[in-house]
Each structure stands twice: as C-alpha cells, then as structure tokens.
Amino acid sequence: MKAIKRILLLLLIVVLIAIIYNYPKLNMLSGYSAKNMASSVFVADRSLAFTDATDNNFSPVNLASDEVDIENKIATSSAFGLLTRKAVYRKGLGSVLTLTAEDETADYLVPKRAKPDNLTPYPYGNAPQKDTVFVNLDYDKIDKSVNFLFDSINKTRAVLVIYKDKIVLEKYADGFTKDSKLLGWSMTKSLLSTVFGVMQHQHKINVLDKAPITSWQNDERKNITINNLLQMNSGLEWDENYTTISDATKMLFLERDMTKIQEEKQLVGKPNESWNYSSGTSNLLSGILRSQFKTHQEYLDFWYTDFIDKIGMNSMLLEADLSGNYVASSYSWAITRDWAKFGLLYLHNGNWNGTQLFTKDWVNYITTPTPTSNGTYGAQFWLNTENEFKDAPKNMYFADGYQGQRVYVLPDQEMVIVRFGLKNFDENTFLKGVIESVK
Template identity: 55%
Template sequence: MKKFFKIFAVLLFLLLVYLRTAIYPQLDLISGFASKSVASGHFLDNRSLETIQQGDNDIPKIDWAKNTIDATEKYVTATVYGLKERKAIYREGLGATLINDDFDVSKPYNVPKRKKLENNLPFPYGNNEPKDTVFTNIDYKKLNATVANAFDKKGEKSKRTRAILVIYKDKIIAEKYDTNFNKNSRLLGWSMTKSITATMFGILQKQGKIDVTKPAPITEWKKDNRAKITLNDLLHMNSGLEWEEKYDKICDATKMLFQAENMSRAQLEKPLAFAPNTHWNYSSGTTNLLSGILRNQFKTHQEYLDFWYTNLLDKIGMNSALVETDMAGNFVGSSYGWATARDWGKFGLLYLHKGNWNGEQLFDESWANYVATPTNTSNGRYGAQFWLNAGGHFPDVPREMYYASGYQGQMVAIFPSRDLVIVHLGLSEKFDFNRFLSGVTGSLSKKN
C-alpha cells in the first residue's frame, strides 16, 4: 500500500509540474482569445453567446473558457476554470479590444469618421440589390452544385462554410449562406486584413506620399544592421527579422495578439535572423509593424483612423467593414478586419479592376501586379501581403489566381483574365479549396 501511495504521489507531482509548466501559461491566451472572440462576435454581428461558443470558440482548449457578456457596459470576461480572467471591451467604431489591468477604460478615445455610400446604383457600386443577369457561358447547374457541396449537410461539421459569393463581370452569379448567417452578417477575415493593410500603402504611393522601395522609416533601426530593410521587404514578408508564428503554442504571434498593448512594436523589437530579401517568413508581427508605420505618416491619430475608411473601405462602399484596434489605438492590420461577404467581394473587385473603382483610380494599376508578383524564396506562394497560386499550390486552379487569405478558410480569390472574384468565409482549415475553386472556374467557359 505504501508503495502505491509513493507511486501515486510521484505521478501527482509530475502531473502538477506538467500543468504548471505546460498548461498554466496557456490559460492567459485561452481566456484572452475567448473573451475577444465573444466580444467581437456579439457586439459586431449580434451573435448569441451560445452561437459563438458552439462555432467560433469550439477550438481545442479555447472551449475550456467560461465567458460572460455584460451587454450594458459592453464588455466580455472569460476565465478557465476560474483562473486567468481576461476582459475585452467593445467601443463603437473601434470594435472589440482585449485589455489588461492597466488599461484606463474611462480615457477618451478617437473613432474613425465614417461616410456611408449613398446612391441609386446596384451592387457593387451601390448598396442596392444586384441586378439579375444570366450569362450564356456559365454552366449554372455545375456552379450551383459546386457551391452547395461547399456547405455541410445537416448534422455534419467538417466543411464549416458560412458564406460563399461568386462575382463574374461585376455581377453576383452565386451566393449562399449557412444557417443563421445572411448577406448582412459581418464575418472576420483574420489574415485577409493583411491585404487591406498593404492596400493602404498602394494608395499612399499613388498619392505620392510614400515610396515602398525606400528603407523602412524606423528610428530604432537606423544605427544597426536592420537599417537596410525596406518597406518592400516588409510587404513581402522578406525582412529577415526573427519571428515565430504558430497558433498551437505560445509564440511571438500569440503573445502579440493576446498580450501586447502596442502590437506595432512586436516585430520592430526583433533582431535580424537573416539578411533582408533572402528568407521568406510569414509574420503577423510584420503587418502590424506596417500598420504602425502607416500611423506615423499622419500628423494626428484621427487622420490615421480616418484614412483607412475615407480612402478605401467607405470609398468602395465597404460600409460594413471595420478593422479593430489594439490598446494603443493601432489598427490590428494583421488579423482583425470584419465585413459582410458582399463587402469582402468589393475588395476583390477593386483588385480585379487594378485599383479602379467606378472610374476613380485608388491605386496605380502596377500595384495590383506588384502584390501578385512572387516574393523571393516563397516558391511562388506569396506576393505583397497576398497569397498566390503561381507555384501551383492548388493544382487544378488557374495559376493566375492571387488571393487574400485568413485563418480557418477565409479567402477572397481574384482571377484577372476570367473577370472573376470568389469569396469563401468559414471555420475550417481543412476545407478543400482545390476542389471548390476548380469547380467554380470549371463552370465558366472561355466564351463570353
């Protein structure tokens, strides 16, 4: 019996050591993700706590969290078995922000000035319903079957598609939503937000206010070996800066998103691991650094906040769109962009038309080619904050396709020669994009 208790005591000790060293440090991130996700989903898209916990938050370990919504004060708290309470607050115009104990919730804050597109035009250049259009070169039976097959059947939970939108020649030719979602549902794009951030540089360059070929304007780098890093290197994830991005562990990316007050500094403070333009490394920290650089291009914080909406999002009628901010007031340009499927589609159309929106050139035509040109050492997979199919990652999909991409299967795919944009929003990393995209493109013949 004594031997049994000794063995039991040793095993219990080892278990406690494991929990303390391996699990306990993760609790801060678990409750942080949970509270932020619930706050965003509830206050931005009016989802119930049950819907969010059974959908957005049914991720391993994240579902350990217990979440509480305060609808009056507009915040959410989350704990993991009563430990590591985290709080996310909602502020109209800025979205949900995960805060720490030092954050002053009573401090005044700026919000972007918004202007809703108002005209009598149908989608995409107005907010009226799209006109029904039938194209003779489309196999609608195949198209509709492909779209239907992208959704789970009743009782299934594998494809987890929430929304699909297919736009051909500026006309919606297919649109479908999962149960409880519709054309007005705001959906998180995750890293598709990176493509929005890059676009802000294209607009500034068109306005003659920035040159992406120049060294990054960062004072802290001027006297060390990071001085040669250009904006071009940052946009292409090719800076050579040290960074780890894995979402199943505590790493640079998770510490930035769920602990940092100022996310724009997470990558800024990293040393070089490789010479610039010699090593591609995907980094959300880099994109948030770019957001911080954008902020420094303006005299006031208000101008920075307004610029994203006045010069892009509201300009093209993405009135549902919102990019959330961190505690320091920076747009979280790596991850926290929200919009309806139709508004994500408008973003794709802007690139399909090489920066021209209903007659107005927002960025130079060359910028669309720039973002779709493969980054050195990415094997044809990445451009400037856009993903590419140049290397044939999706073997049955046209190589010309480039796309904004986000965690859990978010995609805005652009097919220049086919006059086609495809939007997919969902909750699965295992979604078969090769089958889906090839099915849609295969339903269009070359004849116009």
C-alpha cells in the first residue's frame, strides 16, 4: 500500500510540474481558441460546431473546450479546465481577448462607415457585373487549374480570378458563398501599408522620415525610419514564433496595447541591413498611424473613409486591440470579392474609377525588394522577383496570410487572383494553370 501511495504521489508531482511548466502555453492555447471562436461566430456568422470542426480543429488548439454566449457576444475557451480565456465582440471593432472582467462591458469608439453602392456593377459597386466573354481566355483550363484545390488535402474555401476587371472564375467550398467573410491573417499587413500609401499621397506623412517614437530618441533606435519599419528592416529584436511562448504570441494573446511590444525591443542589427519578419513591427506602425491624428476617432475612421470604403470594400472589418488600435499584423475580415477589389486597386496603380488614392510611385515602392530580404519582400507585400514561383512572372506581387490566404496582382496578365483556405497549397502549379489560360 505504501509503495502505491509513493507511486501516486510521484505521479501527482510529475503532473503538477507539467502543469506549471506548460501553464503559459495553456494561456496561448485557450486564448487562440476563444479569439478565433468569437470572430468566427460574431464576425463571420458561423456556428460554434462548425468552427470547432474546422478552424479550431488542429493540435493543440483542438484540446480547448469552447462555449459561446450569443446574448452577450462572448466566447469562452478552457484548456483542460485549468485556464480559461474569454473573447468579447464589439460592433465595428470585431472580437478581442479580455484581460479583466471590466473589459467585457467597457465603452469603445466605433469607426464610421459609408453605405454600400449596390447599384453600380462590380467591381466599382456591388451590383452584378456586366457579362463579358473573352475569346482569348481558355475557361476550361481555368476551371481545371482551380478545381484541384477544392479537396480534403488543399482545404481551399474560395478562389476568385479577375481578368481585365471582370470575374472570370468564382468558386466556393461547401458552406461558403460570395457573402462569406474570410480572415486575411497577415494580409492585413498589406492593408496597413496601403493606408501609409494613401497618407503619403495626401502629404500627411513621409515614409522616409525617422519613426516618431519618443522612447527611441536617446539611443541608436532614433535612426530607424518609417521606411525601415514598413520593409521590416529596422534591426530590432523580434521572435516571430507561433509554436511556443514568443514575442508574437505574447503580443496577440496577452497585450492590452499591441503597438508597444516591438517599441520596447532593442537593436540586434543595423537599420536597412537586418531584415526580420515581425508582426510586432506592423502593429507598431499601426500605433504610428494613430499618432498622426488629433483624435482616436479620426484614426479609426481614416482607414475606411479614405481607403477601404472608398473602393467599396464594405464587408471589411478591421479588428482592434483593447486599447483601440487596429491589429494590423493579423486581423481583418472581408468577402472574397472585396479582397479582390483590393488587388484591383493595385493593378490600377492606385486609381479607383477615376479617383487616385495613391500613385504608381507607391506601387513601385512597395514592390521594390527590401535590402537583405533576398528579393522576397517589399513594404508589407511579398514579391516574386527571384522566381520563387517559377512559372509566374517576376513582377507578380501579393498579400500573404497564414494558411495560404492570398491576393495576387499580375500586371502583365491584367489579373487579380484571390485564394482562401485552411492550408498552404501548391501555388506554382495553380498560378501556372491560371496564367496559361490567357491565350
């Protein structure tokens, strides 16, 4: 009996040590599950059961138990009953993880939105597009190039192909339609960059200026420019790791103000010589944008009034942190057709139906390879200058999000291609087939 008690005591000690060691990870696990559940249910209008079976159904997130309070718009996730996190939905700002009970009922400002244009044909409005058949387009080849993505392996949810401003292919997985909002993840970084482009065009900011960060003015960080930050080439320390406790996971799941964590990091390299992918940098840039406005309301409104709603991306919702900063690294939702409008804005060099939001100079800027990025990165956009996708043109560029969310811009082909899903896929084969469909 004594021997059994000793064994049980030893096992209890082992379990307690394991819990203590992994407790911070449980915070991230339940935090991810709660945040994703709240956004899926209250932003994208999906069900708890669907979200648990799909978006949250991967290890170790699927170990969390989820509940949804529809009336109070709160999602709760528990990791083995040891640690519970909550995420609350705020109209106009999306869902956010709470840190205190007061966060569930706190007051907040809401961005002002424009009314959708449902009379003008797509893409400049939301009415049905005028049908056009292109004789130089092999529609069967496009279909074949897209259909293979919609299987249990590739887990694609939506693909849309635009050629010469017309939708030539639009396909959705079961359970999704043209009205389904989809999460762009890190494609939000490209939206952030575009806001800088709009402000640059309006002479409200100069990206070549030094970053206006007060805490940097007494050390070497004072030499970092906004350009260095947009190119993720600041030399600042940052750990972008989602498999463990890192700067990125602490920021997304533990911070009230996500714009500050990168600001507090020290230099580990030299500006313009040390490219390092950093979601913290994107959120720092969101904070810099906020500092350019006299009021918080103006900051919240500008992204929509002067960019997003200006091009009719009326379904889009940018999610904010507890301090009211847009989470420019990760959280933006919109229907596929609106994501395609974003690509078209760049295909037309910043001109939207006669209105210039930014110039071709900005397009040249965001598609210029960042020093030390091996030609793969511009200014919050990804590039193909080194032919990573060997059968796509070198001047193709794209917004890139976790699990293969993409908005590709192909200037030579006059195409925009959008893909959403739950898994990375064979991009080169897909792009090759679509591109070759143009005779």
